[in-house]
Amino acid sequence: MREQSVDRTVPVAVTLVVLALVVMTFDVRADGRGVVGTFRSGVNQVLAPFQAAASAVVDPLADLVDGIGDLAGLRAENQALRARLAAAQAELASVEDQLERLEVLEALLDLELDLTELTVTHANVIGRTDSFDLSFRIDKGEESGVLAGHPVLDQNGYLVGRVVESWRGGAIVVPLIGDRNAVTVGVGDQTGTLSAVIGSDEMVLEVFETARPVRAGDQVVTSPFSAVFPPSIPVGEIIEDAEPEGQALTARVRPYSDPTRLRAVAVVAWPIEPAVPAAEGEAGNPGG
Amino acid sequence: MKDGRRPLLVALAVGAALLLQVTLFGRVRVAGIAPDLVVLVAILATLRLRNETALLVAFGAGLVFDALSATAVGLRALSYTLVVYVAIRTRDRADAGPFSVAVWVGLLSLLGAVLFLVIGTIFGQVGLEPEQAMRRLLVLPVLNTAVAMLLTPLVARLLEPDRRVW
Numbered sequence: 001m002r003e004q005s006v007d008r009t010v011p012v013a014v015t016l017v018v019l020a021l022v023v024m025t026f027d028v029r030a031d032g033r034g035v036v037g038t039f040r041s042g043v044n045q046v047l048a049p050f051q052a053a054a055s056a057v058v059d060p061l062a063d064l065v066d067g068i069g070d071l072a073g074l075r076a077e078n079q080a081l082r083a084r085l086a087a088a089q090a091e092l093a094s095v096e097d098q099l100e101r102l103e104v105l106e107a108l109l110d111l112e113l114d115l116t117e118l119t120v121t122h123a124n125v126i127g128r129t130d131s132f133d134l135s136f137r138i139d140k141g142e143e144s145g146v147l148a149g150h151p152v153l154d155q156n157g158y159l160v161g162r163v164v165e166s167w168r169g170g171a172i173v174v175p176l177i178g179d180r181n182a183v184t185v186g187v188g189d190q191t192g193t194l195s196a197v198i199g200s201d202e203m204v205l206e207v208f209e210t211a212r213p214v215r216a217g218d219q220v221v222t223s224p225f226s227a228v229f230p231p232s233i234p235v236g237e238i239i240e241d242a243e244p245e246g247q248a249l250t251a252r253v254r255p256y257s258d259p260t261r262l263r264a265v266a267v268v269a270w271p272i273e274p275a276v277p278a279a280e281g282e283a284g285n286p287g288g
Numbered sequence: 289m290k291d292g293r294r295p296l297l298v299a300l301a302v303g304a305a306l307l308l309q310v311t312l313f314g315r316v317r318v319a320g321i322a323p324d325l326v327v328l329v330a331i332l333a334t335l336r337l338r339n340e341t342a343l344l345v346a347f348g349a350g351l352v353f354d355a356l357s358a359t360a361v362g363l364r365a366l367s368y369t370l371v372v373y374v375a376i377r378t379r380d381r382a383d384a385g386p387f388s389v390a391v392w393v394g395l396l397s398l399l400g401a402v403l404f405l406v407i408g409t410i411f412g413q414v415g416l417e418p419e420q421a422m423r424r425l426l427v428l429p430v431l432n433t434a435v436a437m438l439l440t441p442l443v444a445r446l447l448e449p450d451r452r453v454w
Contacts, residue, residue: 007339008339008340009339009340009343009373009376012339012340012343012344013343013369013370013373016343016344016347016365016369017366017369017370019347019362019365020347020350020351020362020363020365020366020369021362021366022362023351023361023362023365024360024361024362024363024365024366024411025362027360027361027362028360028411028412028413036361036362039355039361040354040355040361042355043352043355043356044355044356047306047307047352047356050303050307051307051310051311054307054308054311054312055311058308058311058312059311059315061312061316062311062312062315062316065315065316126311127310127311127314127356128310128313128314128315132359132401132404132405132408132414132424133357133358133359135357135358136314137310137356164358165358172357172358174358178358180412200420260317260320
């Protein structure tokens with residue numbers, strides 16, 4: 001029944017539009033904190049169990065669709081992986097040699113490397129939002145020591161992105177290719193910033209001072225100068241050769257990790273914080 | 289059906305749409321794009337709800353969906369409210385059968401995607417390259433039209449079981 005004695009459609013619509021604009025402005029200005037941030041956390045906390053239950057039901061179906069879709073590409077991917085494995089084994093042999101050399105040098109200089117044990121929390125990817133947003137949700141949150149700002153790695157140890165929101169039972173992760181914040185990275189002995197090209201699966205590396213050429217295949221890793229990520233985490237590789245123009249260099253980078261295909265991730269407690277009490281969760285798997 | 293039960297049923301339908309959106313359609317996509325089930329349910333709800341209730345449902349659904357994503361809270365609430373307002377003003381021309389409703393849903397989904405992109409860009413929340421944006425604008429309404437073809441009779445029967453529909 002649509003007949004109404006008084007049509008309040010326009011006033012209600014205008015009120016809701018104004019309210020939405022006000023809420024959005026508050027959220028943008030407060031950078032996700034404040035009342036709106038509390039609302040976001042509350043909604044996520046309330047819906048987390050339902051989402052986990054829904055995931056358990058729909059995941060087999062999604063796996064089936066994924067499997068059918070991926071079947072054609074699996075053979076080619078398998079061949080590419082074999083080639084990468086061979087290259088990695090060759091690189092490993094070289095690294096082992098270098099490690100032996102390092103041990104000798106350490107012994108000679110009586111040095112010890114300052115290896116810091118980081119707390120790593122493994123989490124399942126339980127959902128995404130929509131086609132305009134690359135962020136995804138994981139099933140571990142504050143109770144496991146996962147906090148906003150923590151770096152997120154994939155199963156290969158490649159950098160995926162960072163946690164932007166967490167609550168008890170879950171968190172939202174923004175991948176590098178969807179993040180508006182640049183990452184300080186290193187390529188060779190050069191330091192630069194790596195920025196997302198929103199909507200693209202490639203990123204842009206910019207080195208501003210004393211830039212030297214970079215070559216296709218050069219590895220890009222997080223820099224020791226990064227305030228957000230631990231150093232030396234592999235991020236991606238240079239797609240094509242690039243020459244500096246003046247003192248600056250711009251190059252295209254393909255991240256190693258594909259955030260659309262992740263099923264599980266590792267969240268690193270960084271910067272280092274006091275460990276979460278054991279009784280509170282299963283978080284603490286020390287790792288590299 | 290009593291009027292009081294419809295908003296409850298719509299709220300349940302919106303909740304189910306949200307869960308499916310972030311779980312099933314978080315993984316199953318066509319050309320990297322998923323249908324927007326939430327706006328679809330909000331649009332279909334205008335066919336059987338009072339105007340004010342339909343607007344509140346759209347606003348609430350958008351707000352909750354915003355909270356589940358990393359974009360600013362209020363972005364989808366705003367675009368869904370505007371889409372449902374247009375839906376209310378145009379529904380009489382669409383309420384003729386599943387096919388016309390599905391096309392109507394597709395066109396309104398296109399409007400929703402355009403509004404989301406424009407408002408999101410103004411607020412610095414969305415920054416797609418033209419090619420990427422165009423692909424989404426083309427594929428999303430087609431997907432929503434296809435899903436609407438399947439869902440429309442179901443939603444109509446759910447909200448008005450006593451009435452013979454289509």
